[in-house]
Amino acid sequence: MRPPVVAEYTLSSTEAEHIQSLAESLDVGSVDDERFLTRAAVWAGELPRNLRAFLEDFRATEGSPACRVAGLPVDSERMGPTPVVAGRRRSKAASEIRAELVAVLLSSCLGDVFGWRLQHDGLLIHDLAPRPEHEDTGLGTGSRQHINWHTEDSFHPCRADYVGLLCVRNPAQVPTTIGFLDISLLSDADRRMLAEPVFTFKPDPSYFVSDAEPFPGPDRGSILYGDSADPYLRFDQDYIDLPADVAGVEDAVACLRRAIEVNLIHLSLRSGDFLFLDNRRAVHGRASFQATYVGTERWVKRVNITSDLKRSRHLRGSASDRVIRV
């Protein structure tokens, strides 16, 4: 039997209380503090053992392309209104800082969290909450425009191995789209074509901020990679150029899209849910919704996680700096 698209773990109230006490015991003012980050994996060792085992199975067996931990202590009442500006420009309630610490501790069971200098002010945790100026964009901070399914930051060789989405609130039950590639639906010829390094992966507009210097460039590579019988995936339907001179490439990409779209699911995150996406195996997106900006609407915290920090060392200021200079 195929593993579920989203493996599920629901915390008991005892486990949730234990996690809350662990977060309260940490004397940390911000998750961006390098000293905290250097100790995060140690503190993560104090998370409930069954939770760690669940995340380790997800990481090590690659059974499901996504997993969800439900019932985390996220005190959305005390966290204040859904923000309309980036985190660096506002002060955070203690309960919000605790929720972010919890996000980093769980993420540390899968790898190391990191950020991008040009995205969300270089913060490690991104507030995906609607902003008026992004209303009609397909960004995480947009609303009226849905986000087409994609793998995250497909343009960059140091992109996340996992993306975490911790839900603070989602009263209108806006669904997150999740999918994976059913490789059995692709012909051998299509598989071979999609594994050719002839595709151009482009950055999305979230990187084109005014102080971008230089603007990040595209990267060439293949859509499928890894094991040819069970390949990994790199694909963003909105930010890819296909080679003009390769016969049949458009048909191969159309088949790929169909082989993903037949299995898409739509999951509405609830407060205290933490969804982890394997960014080599899962695609994700988000439905459109009507933003009201009255402070009560959807608020999700996004985390980028890498299995190999060393891969980006040449783009970070020091070994313990977690912000990639892109």
Ligand SMILES: O=C(O)CCC(=O)C(=O)O
């Ligand atoms: O908000 C979501 O559920 C996903 C958003 C997304 O795909 C993103 O911001 O990268």
Ligand SMILES: [Fe+2]
């Ligand atoms: Fe995304």
